[in-house]
Amino acid sequence: MRIALAQFNPVVGDLAGNLDLILAAAAEARAQGADVLVTPELALTGYPPEDLLLRPAFLKDCARAIGRLIDEVDDITLVVGHPYASGSDCFNAATVIRDGNVLGRYEKMLLPNDAVFDEVRYFTPGYAPLVFEVAGVRAGVLICEDVWDVEPAAAARDEGAELLLVLNASPYHRDKQSRRRQTVAERATENGVPVVYVNLVGGQDELVFDGHSFAVDRSGALVAELPAFETTLQLVDFADGDLLPAQRAPEYGEEESVYRALVLGVRDYIGKNRFPGVLLGLSGGIDSALTLAIAIDALGVDRVHAVMMPSRYTADISVDDSREMIARLGCQYSEIEIWPMYEAFMLGLTPQFAGTAVDTTEENLQSRIRGTLLMALSNKSGRLVLTTGNKSEMTTGYATLYGDMAGGFAVLKDVAKTLVFRLARWRNATATYALTEVIPERIITRPPSAELRPDQKDEDSLPPYEVLDAILQAYVEENCAKAEIIARGYAAADVDRVVWLLKVNEYKRRQAPVGPRVTHRAFGKDWRMPITNRWAN
Secondary structure: OOOEEEOOOOOOOHHHHHHHHHHHHHHHHOOOOOEEEEEEEEOOOOOOHHHHOOHHHHHHHHHHHHHHHHHHOOOEEEEEEEEEEOEEEEEEEEEEOOOOOOEEEEEEOOOOOOOOOHHOOOOOOOOOOOOEEEEEEEEEEEEEEHHOHHHHHHHHHHHHOOOOEEOOEEEEEOHHHHHHHHHHHHHHHHHHHOOEEEOOOOOOOOOEEEOOOOOEEOOOOOOEEOEEEEOOOEEEEEOOOOOOOOOEEEOOHHHHHHHHHHOOOOOOOHOOOOOOOOOOOOOOOOOHHHHHHHHHHHHHHHHHEEEEEEOOOOOHHHHHHHHHHHHHHEEEEEEEOOOOHHHHHHHHHHHOOOOOOOOOOHHHHHHHHHHHHHHHHHHHHHHHEEEOOHHHHHHHHOOOOOOOOOOOOOOOOOHHHHHHHHHHHHHHHOOOOOOOOOOOOOHHHHOOOOOOOOOOOOOOOOHHHHHHHHHHHHHHOOOOHHHHHHHHHHHOOOHHHHHHHHHHHHHHHHHHOOOOOOOOOOOOOOOOOOOOOOOOO
């Protein structure tokens, strides 16, 4: 039996467009001699459709689309993921179609309700395995979470499955693929059956799906793997009770994997929402430089406009380095001096500020002027503003609400500052994209600064980023208590300060734009802390 793994990029809610992708994959798989085509989880709707699933008209449209697949798919068995409504219940389902017939329908048994998942809100769990025959082989169907537990796979085996086909919409985060492989290998060895794992690819709001579909033989050994972050279709053969070795895509290191995820997240957010391009503020610092590189790699130079907005406190080398980066990359570039605007604001505010000392208010005003300029350019051009703040800044509130946080997509929202440096160095060294050394070295090596007052440096206000990011990872991503972090050797004063800053700035993060998720605990759907909160640990 020949199995086709269709790893493609649907658009949530675009039933007609997604249907065309499925039909095209079926035609390609049939032309290559495949007996069965496996699509990702909820391939018809895209993932996650969220509250679209609460609209009866949407579910009726889904049923009509499945009817079209039943009518039009010939000479190949199709396993397609879609929502299935029955009475008051809605199931996360996979239907097996062949030559105008439905051979079976599987309903996902285990519904994830943690991290970015809230399937319990929408779906009723299934309870019965599905095993169908194709080309003389009995194949069982599972959907995503089902393969992370022992029982659904065992139930399919007990029904006579010789092979497991798993439909997935598994979002990316660092180290996710190794966990998937290990889990799927365990299911294969426990049951003595090979497993085909087909995953979605593409960006959907804050989620990035990396594809990376793969297959393991009945001993759990990897026999095939599709490339990450790319749409593709690949064949795997089943013979003599097992899967045969097939093509395996090259592995990416951590920096390349994260960078590609960010590029795909930007490309799909802009493309799927039909923005003509993007704007961003270029400061001469590493965050905006990396954001610019990602934007150009995602969209091309013609769709990116960088704006330098210097003030009295902007160092000459910041302007020089920004101009040098533009010279290397070649995108649209503007410079707008903000100091005359700042003085006009201060003239109006002077009576209100009488008797008060200069503080962060004046610093934030500069940032808000820049945000206003970018939003004005956005309104005029239709281009979306990309914000440039990183996860370390989001943790500590080292960002200005309605200033540098103003925009539509936060590219580095889930990228800690130390990783920003690593990504910048990787991007300068890689030959993956058209140009290398795109970020001037001085941008990478200079001490980070917001440049909102004389001689300002980030470490005047924050612990060193190596310390800050380690505390951040322990508290946010590992759920450690403060005492546990201090026991790792970090100063109690630093831990207390970072956790306090994290808590008091929750209201800012709630108003921040979405951004691509690259860790297993981002400041998005998987971070749902109360804004009003007095718990201290």
